[in-house]
Amino acid sequence: MTRHPVTLIVIAKEPRPGRVKTRLTPPYRPEQASALAAAALADTLDAVVAACASCHPELPVRPLVVLDGTPGDWLPAHLPVVAQAGGPFDERLAAAFDTARGEPALVIGMDTPQVRAHTLAAACRTLLRTDAVLGPALDGGWWALGLRAADGSLVRGVATSRPDTGAVQRARLGAAGLRVVDLPALRDVDTAPDVELVANLAPDGRFATLARSFQATGLRAHDETRLTHSG
Structure with a gap:
């Protein structure tokens, strides 16, 4: 088995209102949507850090955040950060992979706060026994x-x-002659119904805690305001 380190890359966007999770509004306000994005990113980074620690010393796994925006206090100071490339998202992903300079790399997003450290660690180990791993959403x-x-x-x-992004990506890998191993399928947080479904999968995380607080207070106030204006 090769001993090249695996770069565990989180491709992320600065959680600013109006820039992230815009499909959550409504019912969430832009400030709530960005707070949920920040919580999802924090939970994801916790899992990444724990995965890197659990793999050491048997397998070197190093974290990297590829960020669109400016780091803030939501980003742990000890994590290395590089700026995302410009252009459409496929170009940004390509540039993120190229930071690994031909060595093993696993790229994840910030939309699956339910991901566990052991899932990421297992993915990194599997990657060194095959050519590619793909986690369907x-x-x-x-x-x-x-x-x-x-x-x-x-x-x-x-x-x-797109609904066929995963299938097209798998076909691209197959056409290149790569052996692909599937990772567990996960739900992305893209729409308001996803928030509760994902929160229920990781009820102790920052994301779930914040989602529950919004459901109990902030969303109710938002809905009442909307009803008052419509009446």
Whole structure:
């Protein structure tokens, strides 16, 4: 088994109101949607840090945040950060893979706060026994993609945010002659119904705690205001 380190990359966006999770509004207000995004990112980064620790020393796994925006106090200071490339999202993903310079890399997003450290650690170990790993998302996309020999050309040109994104990406890997192992399927947080469903999967996380507080207070006030204005 190769001993090259695995770079565990989180491709993320600065959680600013109006820039993230816009499909959650309504019923969530932009400030609530961005707070949920920040909580999802924090839970994801916790899992990444724990996965890196659990793999050491048998397998070196190093974290990297590829960020669109400016780091804030929501980002742990000890995590390395590089800026995202410009252009459409497939180009940003390609550039993220290319930061690994041909060594193993596993890329995840910030939309699956329910992901567990052991799931990420297992994905990194599996990656060194095959050519690629792919974690399908329930909306037809993917939540994780790993390449043992990171190569941005394998994702460049694959349209994202489509119901067939995952299938097209898998076909691209197969056409390149790569052996692909599936990871567990997860639900992305894209729409308001996803919030409660995902929160229930990881009820002790920051995301779930915040979602419950909004359901109990903030959303009710928002709905009452909307009803008052409509009447």
